[in-house]
Amino acid sequence: MKTAYGRVRRAIAAVATGRAAIVVDDSEDQGYLVFAADAATAQLLTFTVRHTSGYVRIALPGADCERLDLPPVCHRDGESVGIAAQRVTVDFRETGTGISAIDRARTIAALADADTTATDFRRPGHVIPVQAGQHGVLGRSAGAAEAAVDLARLGMRRPAGVLCEIVSQRNPTGMADRPELVSFAGRHGLPLVSVAELATYRRRTEPQVVRSAETTLPTDSGAFTVVGYRDPREGSEHLAVIAGNAGADAPMPLHIHLECLGGDVFGSLACACGAELAHAVAAMRARGTGMIIYLRPPTARACGLLSGATTSDLLSETVAWILRDLGVYTVRLSDDAPELGLLMFGAIREHGLHVESAATVWPVAG
Template structure:
């Protein structure tokens, strides 16, 4: 068999300019791919009065600070009653160093205090004028929300994972949120870097480890050995079923098998898609060298947006960890190709 390589998909918009801006204490425009809406975002730990005033002037005026759940608990920030859109906590003001709490200076101090490692719950009064928002621990790889994206931006820029953000309003209709054309124009007019939630997802899928190899491995049969992996964010247990010596090899046949809800590892005795797994194992055994990646999708609810993209990236990381240099994907699994290419593993397909 031969392999046919085709050009990789175009790279997502680079997020380097946005990271540089956030690291320098400047605001950026964050585009929510699904809303569609846009937000002004800045690292909370370094936010200034001037940046906060800029956010207030061009937004709805509702300022939020994205925080890790552990920080919300440590600072005694319980959920806001009736909150639905975000994981909003009770509003706060800094307990000292402010006046009414509403000015840009006061809200900048409150935001910076929320981000500070040494702050305690006693450093805030409740209610106030800043809304702390609890973001998911895995960031955009767990939930593709604005709070997660804002915190991921701050973290990737070398700041603490706490970000001040506010929704941008329309240029011509200030009572409505800005749409995509207005967001692009606003960023250009003000010389701001722009980045989308999807860009951040792609950035993390291309760089984050996603899984760790477990210490123990085992034999499935005389010809197939199993290598176990654990998800970095969800603890999901995945397996690579390996034949031959794929390390350092090119054009290695790889099958990606997503466990159905009835499956159980390692026996798969109740798995409704067991025949597909058996077919893949038979194929790589016949080839003499290959990998079947058995994925257990615990992290997302069934049908959650981004599930398949994430699992494809997990498969690519596992294959990369095994030392495979390039892969061949069977017919029907072309959708995984983009993830392999994103991780730097050239992916072709079976065929003459």
Template sequence: MAGPDPLRARERVGRAAQALADGEPVVVTAETGAHLVLAARRATTPWMAFLVRHTAGLVCVALDGSTCDRLRLVPMAVGFTAHRSTAYCVSVDLHGTGTGISASARARTVAALGDPATKGADLCRPGHVIPIRTRERGVLDRAEPAEAASDLVRLADGSSAAALSELLSSARPGEVATPHEATAFADQHDLSVVAIVDLMAYRAAAPGRVRRVTHTALPTSHGPFTAVGYLDTLDGAEHIVLLIGSPDEHDPGLLRLHRECVLGDVLGSQACECRAALAADLDAVAAAGRGAVVYLRTGSRELSCASSAAPHGAAGAIVADLCGAATSPSSVQADAG
């Protein structure tokens, strides 16, 4: 199944992040459900009442590991693995919020969890707001609502604390909303809606994922190229671009993608066509006089090209760096290598 269009995904992520920065909730959809999400430190009583009214009412707050440690938020259960390994912590209330169950009380607790000045002693346990410890790399580590909510708030204002609760269906009382119902709900209430897969696509190809680390002139049997070395900041892989000319977003030239195959590319294995495909790509770009071959290193210890499943996200980020952010990664033609 094809992934989301990178440009459309970036637009949806951008709108959602701006709405969160403005203090508004957004709808985040997954494969089978959806959540209402709000930037924790911008939580207000009216928006908390809105969130509780239209959701299951179980209000959680996604927090990064360092915040959980600072606030002494301990796991709800040791070795907890239910619900796709969501790392729930013991529920909390902010001291001085009465019973802690009202919309105003939960808004104050949520806002306190998003406030860097809050201390562990400011919270009483158990309470009515459930912190969730998120994974370090967000949706790139775990494509679930808590990580998505935290990633979106980080894009919105640099923090990572996000309130979230699962949206319920208005047509089927007691059932969670489907992504289609969630989109209709967002339209009805003039809210931004973004899918987790959109955020994954955005994060994978976002500016800053890759960094140019070196370049040199490289004469080859296919013609003269400029070799540009890239470091993937997500996994440490080092990729190479063989470049002719200066691609830009209006005319990127001929772009080809090749995945590393040690047996074929280096040792000339006859069991695959990788070496021939790479040579054909280099010949084609040289003949065009403008473009690039993006050579993705897999970082795998496996030698077989069949196991070289390098992600397209790095290629998209490299192309965006070469050509400008408006260039879609789909303009890169992948060969069989």
């Protein structure tokens, strides 16, 4: 399989069976050799050092860094994310000098062991721990460290991963670029996946919101069911306002609305947000069926526009997961906000949900 989904599955399978994979961090334009820390062997370490910069790190969740008393090596503000994440170096006490491939493999495996304690390690040492972000590749500023931990976790291993930059063969003083990484992966039979592909995979396979509340909302337009959702990573809260039976077999008319304080609450004439929302509510009342997904992203601007394409992709996934949770598998997107509907179209389809053509099930605002 050469699709992004297939590439992620191959990487997970490799890490799950104790083999290495290549992770490409497009933001840095370089690739990393990664493998599960609890699968560390002298052979894997030797292969890693031979083909990489030799600056081998083990990425650990923050809880393990605290449990093992691994303080950061730098507390200064303004440092890069990578530098700020580095922890004090260690060696496992049951090793010799700590520098050989065998010793480093034992130290790495011990760091990944849930039963080891801070007293099992000498400081300083030859293995460099780094703290991975709490939300893995779905967090902000995610990179290879988060990808290494995620691959190990998805492979049902301890959530700890080894990573090291792959060196260019054409320019030994630099890192391998994308074509070299593809060639390297082919020569050694290693799966290759990007951080972005892994993030997309997680967003498609792991619920991105949790249901937090449900109530009946009495309004001048009638009583609606309101279901609240929370994004556990961003802390954002979203609403699904429903008229009729959300689980019915018939296509559910759907209006997707981005929060706009000026338009929705104060009736600003500077944008059409308030008018679009009012028409959607009126349409639900008239037809007795329909749904408004009211999105409240932290990065939305005053007129309900998004601040970036990445945020748009994340909200598309949010919409798809809300629909799945409500048992709505066929929708008709409203045509009073066509650009937003088209933006969400791809994500909805990717989740196996069906989108019918935007028929005139909603009155057009204006």
